[in-house]
Amino acid sequence: MAERVLCTLEDIPDGNSRGFPAAPGAFTGLFAVRRGHQVWVYVNSCPHIGVPLDPVPDRFLDTRKQNIVCSTHGARFRIEDGICTSGPCYGEALERVHARIDEDGRVLVPEDAGL
Template sequence: MSTAAERVLCRLDDIPDGGAKGFDPPPGRFTGLFAVRRGPAVWVYLNSCPHLGVSLDIAPDRFLDARRQHIQCSTHGALFRIEDGFCLKGPCAGQRLMPIAARVEGEAVLIGPIPD
């Protein structure tokens, strides 16, 4: 059961297994979100590179590297771990993407509050 602070982001099937999907900014926000799915697990982040604050995707829903093993910034090629958003390579090495609390309940992906 979802709490008052949570809201539905999408259906689990809206995110391709092994892939990613971008979402428009929530009301009152400038930056969108994106989610990465591995089977029943989903990770959600702000769509903002910690280096320049630019969107990570070069085209809609293109957040992963060619091997689909890392999140990749389209501007400068920085690579981030999917599981925790930690930057492994690039000008923001050692920094992290901003995570959004997320969980799967039934067929829905629920997210918590978005930090300022």
């Protein structure tokens, strides 16, 4: 599977999130949430109506940094699996993107992520 570098682990502050614009040829950007040495990456699109989740760049988490939040409808999603736990898309999930961290600390995602 062809991969591309999304960022380095240090580019995402621990306990926070960061958005990334769509890659060339992709339709939708991605975002990542970091907790220690774990990173979860999702397509930046609410399953309810497809709008981007962040109201301002890199703001994907609630104030307690416990859940991902859609700025349009207030839907809340678990960081670990993207499942909506409250809001108009309850029970649906964000589109997860396989990500791995290589030995150089780079976060890698499939080349076609976001297509």
